[in-house]
Amino acid sequence: MWRYIVKRLLWMVVIVVCVALLIFTVLWFVPGDPAQIALGSEATAADLEAYRELLGLNDPFLVQMGRFMRDTFLRLDFGISYSFKVPVIEEFAIRLPRTFLLGAFSLVLNMVIGIPLGILAANHRNSVIDRGLLVFAMVFSSMPQFFFALVLVVVFALELNLLPPFGIATWKHWIIPVLAASLSGIAQIARHTRASVLETIRADFVTTARAKGLEERKVIYRHMLPNALIPVISDLGMHLSMIVGGSVVIETVFSFPGVGLYMLYGINARDYPVVRGCVLILAVFSAFVMLVVDLVYAFLDPRIKAQYVNYAAKSGGKAK
């Protein structure tokens, strides 16, 4: 099993290097001049040229790429942001915990509410509860996040005056953003859980467990759920990656100073160090999350663990 983990980690390095080369190349071809954005439309050609020289943008493609790869992988230095004027890694270190917390709280809500709702709907199939869940899932899956966000702000901040509409100063400031980030995830997790449980509920081992006379609660939690939750775990991992990497909408609406807004500034200002740094770190994060999801699979299902071990053995040239 350790061999499998090490192989995955090595592949992660390869993936990150490829992502770095790709993002650098893509940004090279994207139209827009960081100097023009920094200095404005009234800047003279001499000002622009001098500022490009200062930023090192006049060097050839390979020189700039070599410098970027050396600094990133040998010195762990993503450079200094043109706009923020502080190292990208420092600003990221301040913002990532906030976005990660937002993602983590949303994930907890997704699990705590979405999974039980899905189980409830599956156990009461074709009932009012089941249909209600379907309506809920359809509505909250299809409506855009910013719409929820603004509705929550109008209701809880403006009309009821219960919660603040923006900022991050106190725990109360986090409630509406976390809710807005969670709602569509809860809907999707609930639907997937319902489908997965319905598939498992017809399995032979569940019938056997019931036939043995086990309590229904034990049938569900000890036998059914571990099997039904495997596809759902993959969903949860994806949701966490999506929230951390795609939190721009929530962060913009609530003026939540996280990674999403940071990356958005970078893109709009053609702040190459910011965009490269954010993409790389998010790539590493997503790859890591996927590895954790796979390991959780292995923990829950011994068959999957055996598959991993055999795969690692075969790849290493030794048959088990």
Add this chain to the structure above:
Amino acid sequence: MKKYLALLLALCMVFALAACGGDSKEPEPTSNLSEKLGEQDIQKEMQEGPEQEETYTRDRVVLAWNSVTSLSPWGTRNSTPGNYEVYEMLYECDANGEMYPLLADATYNGNFMPGCDHEKGTGVYTVKIYDYIKDHKGRPVTAHDVAYSYMYQLNNESTSGWKDNLLNVEAEDDTTVVFTFAQDQTNVGQLLNILCRCFIVNEESHKESASALANEMIGTGPYKFKSYTSGSELILERNEDYWQTNKELRRQEQQANVETIVYKFIDEASQKVIGLKTGEIDFAAVMSAKDIEPFLDGGEFADRFNVFTYPQKFVFNLAPNCSDQSIMGDINMRLAVFNAIDQDALVAALGGTDTRIYSYASAYYSDFDWVDYKSMDNYNTRTSVDPDVVKGYLEKAGYKGEKVILLSTNSLTDATNVIEGMLLAQGINVEAKILDDPSANALLADPAGWDIMVGMMAGDYNVTVWQHGFSYGNTPTGDRTMYHLIDDEWEDLLNLCISEDGHTPENMKAWWEHCVENAYAMGLYTSNAHDILPEDMTYYVRGDKLTPLTGASTYAAPKA
């Protein structure tokens, strides 16, 4: 059962759509909104000046401001007004654009201006500063720090119009700074662009700062830095140990009438409105006309706020691609396009709160009244569109329906869509390309990529607005304008207008006449901005570029 479920869902959608329609009131007609804005007494009150001795010290003011990326005093385009509360320059401009000495010694009668000597015909300017300036760490700020600040900004930060002009800044002694320019600063706004564009920082304080003042602020101003949460808020507190203790020399802009100023970084306009309504924020600047209605007289929140309306400095304009690679290289095509635009209808379509203009010039600038643009007879002064005139120019141009690319940026989407409709209505096959700023600027540089640009330009005077738009110096080749126009005679006229001696009404008029004779550009409108002020603010102080100085503003004491 499924049918009922589907019906229920459909009903939910219908009700949701109906609810999204907003409240039951009819939208305010644009003429009524314009009248309401004109009736606001706050404009008059704010011009009468403060009763400084009677002002009340407010405990706290919370402002909504767009996000900033850095607190650095140099080279950042998107800074907070906090920079002007914490840092100071040698000279600054007031809300009318007039320079005044701040760190420069106002009591020194220089031969050029207060605080400044200059040997005419040379590029040498000598500025005297006070000998008792200190920063928030208690360190003295001397001429050496002034030289340090200028040279740091020149060599390490983005500057505009400094390269190849400002050669050196050095300290002769603790209170004398010598500026050496490549030549005498005889162009309009040229010296202002140097003396009023660099905050002064103590060298040691700057070097000691871990982030080089990107995440903290150490200045000399009436406010000092308290805390900063990147992307969230900036808090300043009153500087009780402000260096300028001479009341006669301390201007209104240097007052501190609030104990704590909080800047909340909010980009979403609707959130700013919600923040004002819930009381989370007290002040919001540059709001659009559609957001301010609840705060106008008679509005739901009028008892807590006042709306201050003022013209912005942007000239919104239409500029054709004059290269031979564009269909607009033909003067008849340019005249056809310009004559197809109904400016009054454009302003009405955009909400009615902007001001139509009759030239590429704005009343915001002090050199506007020099020329009576409105009395001239050209495409920019028409009050209606004559389709026969447009058709005539199209026939002269031999236009056969070729595509015309209308280039613009995201911030001008509404205006661009209206202009596109107007041109299509006159039979001009136009396609709008609305891009983000960097992409639009990249395409602008390609003479084959676009035909007409909807843009906005600003400056310190109308002539500098023209310079920013039409000077050869703004392009890498230096032999054409950014709109690919080559007209050396017009360029010479512009250079004449921009010089101090040539900045005259006659030359300004000649430049504009040449422009309309050749249909090089068209001014469309200028916009108004609206600041929402707390109701207890009795005098609203603004600084350079109309930066709100809420600390320097005056407030009435709360009613018992």
